[in-house]
Amino acid sequence: MPRFHSAKLLSRRQWSDDLCSITLDKILDFAPGQFVNLAAARGSTAAFRPYSLASAPGENCEFLITRVEGGALSPSLFELKVGDELGLETTPEGLFQLRFVPAVPEMWFLSTGSGLGPFVSMIRDPATWEKFERIIMVHGVRQHEQLAYLSSDFDAVPRGALTWIPVLSRERNPIFLNGRIPALIESGSLEKTAGISFEEKRCHIMICGNPEMIKDTTAVLKAKGLRKHRQRKPGHWSTEKYW
Numbered sequence: 001m002p003r004f005h006s007a008k009l010l011s012r013r014q015w016s017d018d019l020c021s022i023t024l025d026k027i028l029d030f031a032p033g034q035f036v037n038l039a040a041a042r043g044s045t046a047a048f049r050p051y052s053l054a055s056a057p058g059e060n061c062e063f064l065i066t067r068v069e070g071g072a073l074s075p076s077l078f079e080l081k082v083g084d085e086l087g088l089e090t091t092p093e094g095l096f097q098l099r100f101v102p103a104v105p106e107m108w109f110l111s112t113g114s115g116l117g118p119f120v121s122m123i124r125d126p127a128t129w130e131k132f133e134r135i136i137m138v139h140g141v142r143q144h145e146q147l148a149y150l151s152s153d154f155d156a157v158p159r160g161a162l163t164w165i166p167v168l169s170r171e172r173n174p175i176f177l178n179g180r181i182p183a184l185i186e187s188g189s190l191e192k193t194a195g196i197s198f199e200e201k202r203c204h205i206m207i208c209g210n211p212e213m214i215k216d217t218t219a220v221l222k223a224k225g226l227r228k229h230r231q232r233k234p235g236h237w238s239t240e241k242y243w
């Protein structure tokens with residue numbers, strides 16, 4: 001059972017009915033990519049679930065959260081008002097961190113839904129930009145209403161170093177790529193949009209969100225000759241499944 005401390009909601013950004021970012025009044029010592037448990041209340045019987053930090057280290061804790069209809073915890077996080085209290089575990093966990101991946105010129109961040117959160121934390125951290133020359137941020141959602149964050153949220157990004165590619169699966173929209181991430185890799189559309197390819201010696205790929213997306217994406221990357229990254233046998237992709 002994790003130990004929870006009381007935190008207060010400082011602010012909320014509502015991106016759509018089912019997607020929001022919340023900021024709490026606490027600062028934690030963590031590395032981008034790590035997660036902590038949140039609880040609706042501090043009591044031992046309250047539901048708790050892990051959430052990835054989306055803030056930069058040293059800033060107030062921020063989380064990007066999807067409402068799962070009928071879920072035990074996430075709907076109640078959407079009910080919180082500014083000043084309300086919730087339970088925050090203060091010991092971050094998780095190995096989905098940049099210090100465990102090779103330094104390469106081109107980093108690809110592939111996400112669906114709230115799986116964008118840990119990558120937001122990473123690009124907010126100036127240390128990230130000492131390790132990679134270019135980052136391609138791919139965010140897959142159903143419709144454009146579920147896209148989150150604005151370029152003005154990212155002061156730490158060097159000019160021209162970040163390419164943000166939204167992907168919509170259930171809306172035909174000429175401004176964005178349409179379809180699912182694995183199919184867009186297979187067809188070459190994603191590489192064409194980014195203007196670079198998945199080159200074995202130049203890239204690493206971090207993938208976060210829907211486990212089926214992760215399964216299908218890694219299968220396509222494997223077919224391209226890339227392999228899973230392990231500390232003992234360096235490879236090309238690292239993953240974080242949300243369920």
Ligand SMILES: Cc1cc2nc3c(=O)[nH]c(=O)nc-3n(C[C@H](O)[C@H](O)[C@H](O)COP(=O)(O)OP(=O)(O)OC[C@H]3O[C@@H](n4cnc5c(N)ncnc54)[C@H](O)[C@@H]3O)c2cc1C
Binds near residue numbers: 070
């Ligand atoms: C390491 C880790 C980090 C996570 N970080 C985040 C985060 O930053 N933001 C976030 O919104 N969620 C995150 N999650 C998911 C989160 O922990 C909960 O599972 C989610 O909020 C649902 O909890 P619930 O009690 O409302 O639903 P439950 O009653 O627990 O229902 C769970 C079901 O909801 C679905 N589900 C779970 N998470 C999601 C999701 N994000 N999007 C769509 N469907 C989902 C799955 O079908 C799952 O079986 C993370 C999970 C893990 C393991």
Ligand SMILES: NC(=O)c1ccc[n+]([C@@H]2O[C@H](COP(=O)([O-])OP(=O)(O)OC[C@H]3O[C@@H](n4cnc5c(N)ncnc54)[C@H](OP(=O)(O)O)[C@@H]3O)[C@@H](O)[C@H]2O)c1
Binds near residue numbers: 141212
């Ligand atoms: N009420 C609503 O209108 C509404 C709307 C959105 C979300 N929600 C709630 O939010 C929850 C989460 O929804 P979400 O949209 O954030 O998460 P999601 O269902 O994981 O979908 C996010 C993105 O992942 C894609 N995806 C799913 N499986 C994939 C695979 N195997 N390979 C590649 N891509 C894949 C989806 O494409 P596809 O579209 O092709 O599946 C979508 O673009 C839902 O359970 C629901 O409770 C409700």
